[in-house]
Amino acid sequence: MRLKLLGRKLAATLTTLVTATTVAVVAPAAPALAAAVTFTNPLAEQRADPHVYRHTDGYYYFTATVGEYDRIVLRRATTLQGLATATERVIWRRHSTGEMGAHIWAPEIHFIDGRWYVYFAAGRTDDIWAIRPYVLESTAANPLDGPWVERGQLQPARSSFSLDATTFVHNGQRYLAWAEYAGSNSNIYLARAVNPWTYAGTPTLIATPTYAWETRGYRVNEGPAVLIRNGRVFMTYSASATDASYAVGLLTASAGSDLLNPASWSKRATPVLASDSRTGQWGPGHNSFTVAEDGSDVIVYHSRNYERYLGNGYDPLSDPNRRTRIQRVYWNADGTPNFGVPVPDGVTPVRLRSHDLPDRYLRHWEFRVRLEPNVTNLADSQFRIVGGLADPTAVSLESTNYPGYYLRHRNHQLWVERNDGSNLFRQDATFTRRAGLADAAKLSLESVNFPGQYVRHRDGLLYLESVSDAAGRASATFALD
Incomplete structure (x- = not known):
């Protein structure tokens, strides 16, 4: 007939990924820099x-x-x-x-x-x-x-x-x-x-x-x-x-x-x-x-x-x-x-919003990681923060629409690539989560195999580089959204 x-x-406890005061986010204009609430x-x-x-x-x-x-x-x-x-x-x-x-x-x-x-x-x-x-x-x-x-x-x-x-x-x-x-x-x-x-x-x-x-x-x-x-x-x-x-x-x-x-x-x-x-x-x-x-x-x-x-x-x-x-x-x-x-399934993803360009987000396009505004293909800009592939006390960032693909540096450029199981990949895809270099309530990501080098944006693309001035620290600081 x-x-x-x-x-x-959620069968896990609620997790906040940075220690910051949360605020309401219900409209697209001038989003507040808030800690992301995640669910399982x-x-x-x-x-x-x-x-x-x-x-x-x-x-x-x-x-x-x-x-x-x-x-x-x-x-x-x-x-x-x-x-x-x-x-x-x-x-x-x-x-x-x-x-x-x-x-x-x-x-x-x-x-x-x-x-x-x-x-x-x-x-x-x-x-x-x-x-x-x-x-x-x-x-x-x-x-x-x-x-x-x-x-x-x-x-x-x-x-x-x-x-x-x-x-x-x-x-x-x-x-x-x-x-x-x-x-x-x-x-x-x-x-x-x-x-x-x-x-x-x-x-x-x-x-x-x-x-x-x-x-x-x-x-x-x-x-x-x-x-x-x-x-x-x-x-x-x-x-x-x-x-x-x-x-x-x-x-x-x-x-x-x-x-x-x-x-x-x-x-x-x-x-x-x-x-x-x-x-x-x-x-x-x-x-x-x-x-x-x-x-x-x-x-x-x-x-x-x-x-x-x-x-x-x-x-x-x-x-x-x-x-x-x-x-x-x-x-x-x-x-x-x-x-x-x-x-x-698992912990819900977050977006990483630039500290110095707060209308722009990390996203992957043709697997190269970029910083762009108005990412309507939302999943391109969503990452699940999980225990580090090379160090469980650190973190790795897994793509939402390509599960099993992770943010990793290669030749000091940031890409989203499939985990090939190698030790090199695990190292390249693992980062130490630091208080934001330009704002301690936010987040910076330091390479575990290149200590002192951070994920930062430059000319719309993402790189792994050392930062030594205020502009560099700002470009290596992100809010979780």
């Missing part, structure tokens, strides 16, 4: 459609679809990474008969007007594909304690397969958005909220699958999530079958526009997050947004670490191995979000 494909479809992926095994809410009580609250589709779970922690090991509690279970009795999918938790609300989708025991959006409410200070009251189906009730309800406030107005099956498509609808479980007027259709990447396996737009920044309302959504075809798209509206006018929304022609064989992540999707401890924007999503597609008996709805993952959102010079690629 066609509807079966609409399925819903995956955040949670067998947890799909993840939603994280940062509350004013100092806790992050995390819920997601469980593989059995039979309950709603919740955990909390004072850090995002802490959610990986936080105790998980069941706050609600499916009904034994009737509605809300099957396919408990895609829960989201929100705090609205002094109360907690959970939006989720569910089918019936007598028709498991009669999927509709439902709402729970709690007045508890700690939502893990409950109790929870069932507010029932989103009202007015939907008459067809619908799911993935979310809510947001813009310009003083609360909105409800969800996905709904119509004809051969799963579309995204938007309406004004009267209260957390009731909307007014006729819902507005704002997105329908039209591009080839939105129609692989099935014609799907679902899982809306909203991020409001830089004078615009950005709405991500997920598309195609929930196998390795699954990908994240982006809708954009001006902050001053009528969000209920379909003409206010434009759709990007290509996905903003998709499967990547190099990083070992397939089917990224159904995301939410939150803000990290340092104020930077973060995307939370799921993916699998293997490539499987519909066919040959494979049903992604029966595969519980979607994993919750987390990584930072960056911002392009034009104010649009840049999600890069689904990063490899």
